[in-house]
Amino acid sequence: MSDQRDHYDVLGVKRGASPEEIRNAHRSLARKYHPDMNKSDDAAERFNEVQLAYDVLSDTEKRAQYDRFGHAGPNTPPSGAGGGGNWQDLSPDDFESIFGDSFGRRGRSAGGGGSGFGGFGGFGGFGGGEPRGGPTKGRDIEHELEVGFAASVFGGMETIRMGSPDGEPVSIDVRIPPGVQSGSTLRVRGKGLAGSHGGPQGDLLLQVKVGRHPWFTRDGLDLSVMVPVTIVEAALGGEVTVPLMKGTATLRIPPGVRSGAKLRLKGKGIVDTKEKAGDLYAVLEIVAPKADDLAEDDRETLASIGERLPNPRSLVAWAGEIPND
Structure with missing residues (x-):
């Protein structure tokens, strides 16, 4: 390989260069000649030459043999052989060393x-x-x-x-x-x-x-939003206005609805690129009035109604396990 350049000349360092000087020279030249950054015709050849020089001079044993025998050293791979000199075989660690x-x-x-x-x-x-x-x-x-x-x-x-x-x-x-x-x-x-x-x-x-939305959650093309309702609206039914992602809609609440019920507004969800529309689900939350919001006669009316209503706890499984005092 008489036409092969001296490895020290390739990296532009003296024969007594330290490992740090060799690494710095390799990093600089590899960045300069990498074929993905340098579009000149000889970029790949120059990069391979730099890689081969670094492969030899960064290894203590290979460097010692090169200093003694030159390119004819028994353990010095020829250009293009499997010694790591080809830019297509550059490892991720080499890449990080070069490009930081x-x-x-x-x-x-x-x-x-x-x-x-x-x-x-x-x-x-x-x-x-x-x-x-x-x-x-x-x-x-x-x-x-x-x-x-x-x-x-x-x-x-x-x-x-x-x-x-x-x-x-x-x-x-x-x-x-x-x-x-x-x-x-x-x-x-x-x-x-x-x-x-x-x-x-x-x-x-x-x-x-x-990302998240402060009101809406989504499941595929369907949207859900929590809608508070009063005890009167829950008991008697009615109509309330609910938000959409754009604008509002009127939601009809059936009488006797329970907290947690999901009422569907068909086609009011998300519309995708194929014009397929999801639905909007209004999740009802019954909100009891605060005591300060009730006048005395309101409290008396509610108490009277409560006496006539069935006890809802009598319908659950654990009700029979509680002893009567």
């Missing part, structure tokens, strides 16, 4: 082979299992996206900020479809890792987490 924490840790690379580097995860093209020479699509990235409750119902746009290969944050606009639920995955095409050898860019996969 500039990508955060919130995202992770989807598709295996190198994960855990947030924002843009890792770099497409390393992992060892991809075909070399032909166009290869970049890896997909997974990222969590918290969506407001209203946006999950009506849809809208969300802007997310993520890391990028050059360490600078980038903003990506994401369309939120109406009816999206927690656990859904939104795909943003072409916002993943760069492809190799002219292959297309991967996709961004957003794992949706829907």
